[in-house]
Amino acid sequence: MRKKVIAGNWKMNKLLSEAEQFVETAKTKIPNEDKAESVVCAPFPFLPALVEKAKGTDLKIAAQNMHFEDSGAFTGEVSPAMLKDLGVTHVVLGHSERRELFAETDETVNKKTRAAFNHGLIPIICVGETLEQRENNETMNHIEAQVKKALEGLTEDQVKASIIAYEPIWAIGTGKTATSEQANEVCTHIRKVVKTAVSEEAGNAVRLQYGGSVKPANVDELLSQSDIDGALVGGASLEADSFVQLAEAGAK
Numbered sequence: 001m002r003k004k005v006i007a008g009n010w011k012m013n014k015l016l017s018e019a020e021q022f023v024e025t026a027k028t029k030i031p032n033e034d035k036a037e038s039v040v041c042a043p044f045p046f047l048p049a050l051v052e053k054a055k056g057t058d059l060k061i062a063a064q065n066m067h068f069e070d071s072g073a074f075t076g077e078v079s080p081a082m083l084k085d086l087g088v089t090h091v092v093l094g095h096s097e098r099r100e101l102f103a104e105t106d107e108t109v110n111k112k113t114r115a116a117f118n119h120g121l122i123p124i125i126c127v128g129e130t131l132e133q134r135e136n137n138e139t140m141n142h143i144e145a146q147v148k149k150a151l152e153g154l155t156e157d158q159v160k161a162s163i164i165a166y167e168p169i170w171a172i173g174t175g176k177t178a179t180s181e182q183a184n185e186v187c188t189h190i191r192k193v194v195k196t197a198v199s200e201e202a203g204n205a206v207r208l209q210y211g212g213s214v215k216p217a218n219v220d221e222l223l224s225q226s227d228i229d230g231a232l233v234g235g236a237s238l239e240a241d242s243f244v245q246l247a248e249a250g251a252k
């Protein structure tokens with residue numbers, strides 16, 4: 001039985017005081033870690049304060065991106081070593097906004113995924129198709145290529161520990177959710193790709209999230225699908241009460 005993982009991706013929102021208030025409220029209300037994992041993916045400047053505030057609770061703090069090198073002349077970048085040193089546990093990699101707006105490629109996502117594991121960080125690897133790709137029936141091939149490249153060079157245990165978030169780009173922040181059947185169909189395909197490319201065991205263990213206009217009203221239906229093990233949530237994760245409701249759904 002795969003444990004559900006609910007991650008709130010705040011993107012570039014909130015000020016530090018608001019972020020701290022969120023964690024203060026959410027940290028005692030989220031489900032016990034044994035029942036479901038609750039993760040908040042916060043902007044870099046908030047990470048030290050939020051890790052400190054969440055210490056000793058079931059709430060995990062994640063970053064939304066990182067560089068793949070340990071250190072060096074990369075002005076403006078943040079390394080996996082820095083995140084690990086702060087007490088961050090997870091990192092979102094290859095979000096479609098990073099791919100579309102900041103030239104992230106399958107290759108850099110792979111380098112970052114390997115770097116995350118080298119530093120003991122769990123990657124939340126994002127994949128997803130555009131509306132055009134869906135309409136041209138290219139979804140499955142596109143997702144397959146993204147997944148295979150992201151996992152290249154990982155050990156079987158690392159793949160088992162990975163989280164892959166399926167986020168159809170046309171459903172992000174648009175209010176358009178993929179139907180639970182559409183979301184599950186792609187997640188089932190991702191699991192099959194992992195089974196073929198890595199191993200049956202890795203395919204059964206890897207956790208798959210759906211992301212794209214998830215909210216308390218539709219989360220139960222999505223999480224009831226056979227291959228969906230969690231959600232990566234943007235807008236509806238910005239309010240603590242809403243995030244707690246989503247996390248509770250993961251524990252049902």
Ligand SMILES: O=C[C@H](O)COP(=O)(O)O
Pocket residue numbers: 009095167171172173174175211212213214232233234235236
């Ligand atoms: O990382 C989260 C996704 O981009 C989904 O965002 P959304 O829930 O606002 O559609």
